[in-house]
Amino acid sequence: MDATRDIEELIALMARLPGLGPRSARRAVLHLLKKRDGQLLPLAQLLDRVGRSVRACLNCGNLSTGNICALCDSPKRATGVICVVEDVADLWAMERAQVFDGRYHVLGGTLSPLDDIGPDDLHIPKLRDRIAAEDVAEVILALNATVEGQTTAHYVASELAPTGVRVSSLAQGVPIGGELDYLDDGTLRAALTARKSF
Numbered sequence: 001m002d003a004t005r006d007i008e009e010l011i012a013l014m015a016r017l018p019g020l021g022p023r024s025a026r027r028a029v030l031h032l033l034k035k036r037d038g039q040l041l042p043l044a045q046l047l048d049r050v051g052r053s054v055r056a057c058l059n060c061g062n063l064s065t066g067n068i069c070a071l072c073d074s075p076k077r078a079t080g081v082i083c084v085v086e087d088v089a090d091l092w093a094m095e096r097a098q099v100f101d102g103r104y105h106v107l108g109g110t111l112s113p114l115d116d117i118g119p120d121d122l123h124i125p126k127l128r129d130r131i132a133a134e135d136v137a138e139v140i141l142a143l144n145a146t147v148e149g150q151t152t153a154h155y156v157a158s159e160l161a162p163t164g165v166r167v168s169s170l171a172q173g174v175p176i177g178g179e180l181d182y183l184d185d186g187t188l189r190a191a192l193t194a195r196k197s198f
Helices: 002-015 022-034 036-053 088-097 126-132 145-161 185-193
Strands: 081-085 101-106 136-139 166-169
Touching: 002 022, 002 145, 081 088, 081 126, 088 101, 101 126, 126 145, 136 145, 145 166
Parallel strands: 081 101, 081 136, 136 166
Antiparallel strands: none
16 A cells, blocks of 8 residues: 555656656656666666755856856856856757857746746846956847746846946747748747848
């Protein structure tokens, strides 16, 4: 009876993960139990190790096993430019694309009154400190093109205005391979507003 309760608790915890509902979580747990030695036990050990050793970088907010992450510690990264992202997943997406060789700053979310996330919940003061300490010339706001992301971008830009640093944002508009007929009105409006010479 105890084993059933533990399994149900594990399924309930797995169902909280993004992309997994109760049925998917049940299938995953049953699969892991069938592959106990090859998958379940190594996964449990790795989860324990990661849970104990991984922490946020004290400088940028990326994940690391040390106080400072490998990106902040790398002498190959360009200094003077900071790319501001909402969370670590966005930082990893930028790194996967290999389009930015500067430094990052993870805000830790976006302004969202409905979720009770205000300016004090974001890492904006740390960003201001870094601008002064690292002699930053430009801050790129790489926030999502959502209402919350754009509201946060405007707020961060206004907070950084007294520093005199150049603040830019990612271009928005028609994606490569996109067809106009399938785009929403906001994307078309942004693309038309941000048009450039051909």
